[in-house]
Amino acid sequence: MREMSREEIEHILNTAERAEFRGDMLQGRVMCTLFFEPSTRTRLSFEAAMKRLGGEVVGFSKPGAASLSKGENLTDTIRTVSCYSDVIVLRHPREGAARLAAEVSDVPVINAGDGSNQHPTQALTDLYTIRKEHGTLRVRVAMVGDLKYARTVRSLGHGLAKFGARIMLSSPPGLEMSPELMEELEGMGARVEVCSLEEAVERAEVLYVTRIQKERFPDPEEYRKVQGAYRITPELLEGAPQNLVVLHPLPRVDEISPEVDHTPRARYFHQVRNSIPVRMAVLALLLGVV
């Protein structure tokens, strides 16, 4: 997301919004999904988007099933798979995997998450949802939770900064956003401030809640220290501004209580629905059919 321009982001969001898609647009095209890390939403959402455009899907969702288990490196896997498909969707536990894949692939590579670095199509979905809810991206967004390891935070931060958003940060001790990233977001045009969860709820227009990324903690003891450190409940949201909406890239563990689901503020399942037109737009644009 760092390198995408504001215009490019708007172009994707506008394409998703216009929804001028046809069910045969990608007929005869093949998308290959390579998921070296578990995923439910992202993989299924990409597959659904491709199928709705008439395309075919091949791939794997368990690295054990891949030739990687026989010792093949990612570079060779990508070179091989790019011979079979028109577009590759890659999720990998190592940061920079998608960039490397794009260098060696003959076909476009979509980053579906690389370690704790980036998750650009989730960020595009988040931006699309925020724009739908508020009509603008120049909003006050409070990011809550794991701001250290969550790749969605990094990607959304880059996207929001380009539109001059105000970004409020609330995290448990040890999971703060890095000073380098805060400085970078400010340099891109965002106004960034650190706040408590209560302040975030009082002043924000979007509450972007994240799960603590247990799988990225080098030490399980560190995870236990912050486990359950915050929880969004209907009571907490009582005094919030009328227009506050709650987003979450999902999956959630215990950071949003299920009672919030029934309030009009809960928009995380709308977010899930919005991922389809956004990913359809990304695929259609990359393959040159819109």
Added chain:
Amino acid sequence: MEQDIRVRKIKDGTVIDHITAGQALNVLRILNLPSGSGATVTVAMNVPSRKAGVKDIVKVEGRELRSEEVDRIALLAPEATINIVRNYRVVEKKKVSIPEMVEGVLGCANPNCITHVEPVKPRFRVESRKPIRLRCIYCERIMCEGEIAGQF
């Protein structure tokens, strides 16, 4: 005069002067000298300098180093100057400058970067020259001065 005795003049080649004191051997490592080149290399360390107090000097005989080769040493010795010598005379003098991209000299400081497990040369975009800050083009992580110096 004293300096002339310690480090004699070379007939043809390259003199890298004003290297940050203590970095001469690291500079040789970056330049992959003298291994395989056949060049005679003279190293002088902690040489008195009016500008910096003390400095290191490297002289490479019989070989003129290209700009793109020596610019890589700017990561460690940003004040270094390059003198091309022909027939005992300096015919070209220039300061090193940090290139736009740094390749093949450093590893990424992020242990989870893909470059540690794949057959690819780490590459870094120079985000800032003073203080030096490099961004890995793969994992996007920033490396600062301490992390760079710590690799030599």
